[in-house]
Amino acid sequence: VPHRKTRAPMPPRKKPPVRSQYFNSIKEQKTDTLRWCLRHGGISVRAEDDDGHTGIQLAAAGGYSQSLELLIENVRKVGEQGDLEEPDEEGRTPLMMACYNGKMDCVHLLVLKGRVSLTTKCEQGKTARDYAATRKNDKIIAFLDDPKEPVAEEEEMECESEEQVKARIFKASQKLVNVQANKQEEVHKARVEAAEALQATLAAAPAPTWPEVEAVLKETRRELSLRGKPPLSARSPLDPALWNCVCLQELRVEIEGGALTALPPQLGLLNALTTLIVNNNALAELPPQVGSLTKLRNLEAASNQLTELPAVLSELALLQVVDFSSNKLRSLKPLSLLKELVSVKVGSNQLTELPLAWESLLHMMTLAAPSNELAAVPTGLGELQMLVALDLAHNKIEQVPIELGQLNAKKLQSVRLQGNPLADPRIRRFVEQDDPNMVKDLLNHVRKNGYKGEEGVGKKGGAGKKGKKGKKAAKVEESEEEDNDAGIAELLAAMNTGSDND
Structure with a gap:
């Protein structure tokens, strides 16, 4: 073993x-x-x-x-x-x-x-x-x-009989249905009350004089145009019944002969307005009651005598389109807080700056400020990536900043800078042609050669002091550059017109 x-x-x-x-x-x-x-x-x-x-x-x-x-x-x-x-x-x-x-x-x-x-x-x-x-x-x-x-919920459920469970579920469902029904009833009640208030306001209006106003009161119309309308009287150019048309959403008032010099405080009663157009009048100011029009998206007051904008415009957060062209404005400060602007037209005023919320204007498509006193392109303009049309013609702009080259060449269709004392001869030729096909070339040039501020001024070998020879050489160089550019421009023009010349 x-x-x-x-x-x-x-x-x-x-x-x-x-x-x-x-x-x-x-x-x-x-x-x-x-x-x-x-x-x-x-x-x-x-x-x-x-x-x-x-x-x-x-x-x-x-x-x-x-x-x-x-x-x-x-x-x-x-x-x-x-x-x-x-x-x-x-x-x-x-x-x-x-x-x-x-x-x-x-x-x-x-x-x-x-x-x-x-x-x-x-x-x-x-x-x-x-x-x-x-x-x-x-x-x-x-x-x-x-x-x-x-008491745990499970234990509580075990203590309940089947009928009690059904009764509790039914009671909870009925409570939910009642809550929803109450909400619907409240909404319906609010609508009925609003409609009754509207009808009461329309019924309480004084007898209208103008047939257009009478039609609005009778038919509860949403739009009213009083374009080219003669004044009702020298003291009261507008029909008083107009301010009872609280159902209006779009209103256009252009009285003949510049008879309309002021809008009454009753304008604030039309708080359903989304569009207000008062072009071609003689308004010296806009009343502060315009701040009550919180639904306003389009405000046009071109060709008037406005010297300043009311501060309450900054409270109209939904405002998208503004046109204050051909007035006597010196400041646009009330517009500086608005972030939904799509179109801004302020040409033919006395503006020296454009203080807008550039970084927030994601949907800005049109900026027109020709014939003002602008000495520089607004800082922040390059943020407008949806810009389609830019008009800064006939101002006092000498330098085009490199920032302008940041604009979206696929979106931008028009750039107007004519009538400015532009220092860059190449840019002068671009803008004088006013050709949409040259916008892309203009942006490329500005992106490479645009004004960069005061960089390099006074440095040796840069834009410091020059002797006579240096000035002369620079002048000859600039002249040659202009001649070469002119020759290239003529060649492109000939190619576009189909010329057979060499």
Whole structure:
């Protein structure tokens, strides 16, 4: 019989001390081990770990609700009430620890099953509620103010019979239907009241004189044009019934002979207007009541005598189209806050700057400010990537900034800079031709050779002092460049016209 090797017996595995098992079982929520330690291990609930905390304090502070529930049951059977409220060195009870750390389940167990005191204070004079308030644990605060047994939704559902469940669901559905019906009723009621108010206003209007105004009042029309209308009288050029046409959304007023010099405050009554056109009158100002037209998107007051714009225009956030051409304006400051502008026409005024919200004008397509006093292209103009037409003709612009080259060549169709003392001869030739086909070439040139501000001025070898020879050489060079450019321009023109000349 062959000899078999026998293995040496394994040494018995040492079990950790009962005290370590006790505290580990609390943290790991091993309820069987915890129950054995309390019943057979000779461990008391007053036993402390290495940090001086009891098992109940450890369970409450850490949120070990299963272990805490078992510990509370043990205290109820063989312990004392003081075991559940044993404080640490600073006088903090297990309830205070649970409240501070936001352990709602443990707070429920200590209050409802452990019946601990809610008014006990620590050495700092704080109660459990104060500790919850310190960490803004609102749910715990609400519970401590009115302790009640929490009823789980599943348990509540189990207690209900099938008929009760159906009744509850039906009741909830009916409540939802009632809420929706109430909302619809409120909306309908508001519409009815608005319609009744409109009819009352129209009915209360004085007898109209102009047939156009009479048609609006009778038929509740949305548009009214009084273009080329003779004045009603010298003192009152407009029909007074006009201001009762509160149903209007578009209004155009152009009175013959410049008889209209002012708009009355009643203009603010037409608060449904989206378009107001008062071109070709003799208005000296726009009334502040124009700020009440909050739905206004189109405002045109060209060819009047306006010297300034009312500050309330900055409140018309929906404004998209403005035309104040041919007036006497010196400032556009009220427009500087508007971010929905699409078209701005302010030609033939006395403007020295254009203070618009350039970075926010994502949809600007037309900018026309010819025949003003602008000495420079507005800074920020390059942000208008949707710009289609740019007109800054007949101003005092000498330099075209490199920023202009940032405009979108695929969108931009027209650039007018004629009548300006432009310093760059190449740009002068581009703009004098006024050819849409040259817009792309103009942008390319500006992108490479546009004005960069005061960079390089006064530097050696740059635009510093020049002697007679230097000036003469520069003059000859500029003349040659102009001749070469002129020859190229003539050659392109000949190619476009189909000429057979060499």
